[in-house]
Amino acid sequence: EPEVTQTPSHQVTQMGQEVILRCVPISNHLYFYWYRQILGQKVEFLVSFYNNEISEKSEIFDDQFSVERPDGSNFTLKIRSTKLEDSAMYFCASSEILGTGYTFGSGTRLTVV
Amino acid sequence: SQQGEEDPQALSIQEGENATMNCSYKTSINNLQWYRQNSGRGLVHLILIRSNEREKHSGRLRVTLDTSKKSSSLLITASRAADTASYFCATEAAGNKLTFGGGTRVLVKP
Numbered sequence: 001e002p003e004v005t006q007t008p009s010h011q012v013t014q015m016g017q018e019v020i021l022r023c024v025p026i027s028n029h030l031y032f033y034w035y036r037q038i039l040g041q042k043v044e045f046l047v048s049f050y051n052n053e054i055s056e057k058s059e060i061f062d063d064q065f066s067v068e069r070p071d072g073s074n075f076t077l078k079i080r081s082t083k084l085e086d087s088a089m090y091f092c093a094s095s096e097i098l099g100t101g102y103t104f105g106s107g108t109r110l111t112v113v
Numbered sequence: 114s115q116q117g118e119e120d121p122q123a124l125s126i127q128e129g130e131n132a133t134m135n136c137s138y139k140t141s142i143n144n145l146q147w148y149r150q151n152s153g154r155g156l157v158h159l160i161l162i163r164s165n166e167r168e169k170h171s172g173r174l175r176v177t178l179d180t181s182k183k184s185s186s187l188l189i190t191a192s193r194a195a196d197t198a199s200y201f202c203a204t205e206a207a208g209n210k211l212t213f214g215g216g217t218r219v220l221v222k223p
Contacts, residue, residue: 043213098209106155
């Protein structure tokens with residue numbers, strides 16, 4: 001069964017450093033997303049991406065965050081200057097058609113120290 | 114309560130028993146989805162029910178949706194130890210994003 005692949009599975013970074021989280025969505029999917037889950041809290045929407053541009057973003061997704069689809073397969077989330085409160089599990093997801101459910105990756109656990 | 118709240122927060126049952134968990138939400142939705150998350154792992158899509166549907170089945174899963182009460186339930190029949198996980202409801206309204214609830218932690222004891 002097709003999977004959404006995320007790398008790395010765990011990243012530790014120092015506060016103030018830039019991090020790039022990588023995702024390979026399912027190949028025929030057109031809609032891409034990033035969500036995050038702070039330990040013990042709800043899964044929160046960050047951003048959706050379609051047709052090479054952001055279609056929606058949450059309040060969390062401020063100027064420190066950016067997304068990119070640099071080629072036909074990768075979808076990346078960049079955090080420009082990490083803060084302690086950015087520590088969370090970050091999930092990438094993709095969907096083929098709106099309203100049909102999402103396929104999530106296994107997540108990247110980001111720890112900012 | 115916020116959009117997508119599960120009840121109970123935790124559930125402990127014996128293998129073979131049924132597990133029922135509920136989800137309430139506040140705004141109009143296009144669909145409601147249930148996901149499973151094993152500890153520290155990714156979210157696995159279980160089932161999607163559209164706002165014009167009332168009940169849906171998938172294997173041992175049964176989902177109901179009552180839009181008049183803004184609530185949904187997930188029933189897992191004949192539970193197995195492998196069903197131990199957290200279960201989340203997520204609503205999708207206008208705009209293609211999910212709003213998740215806090216989840217129900219299910220422990221199935223062998």
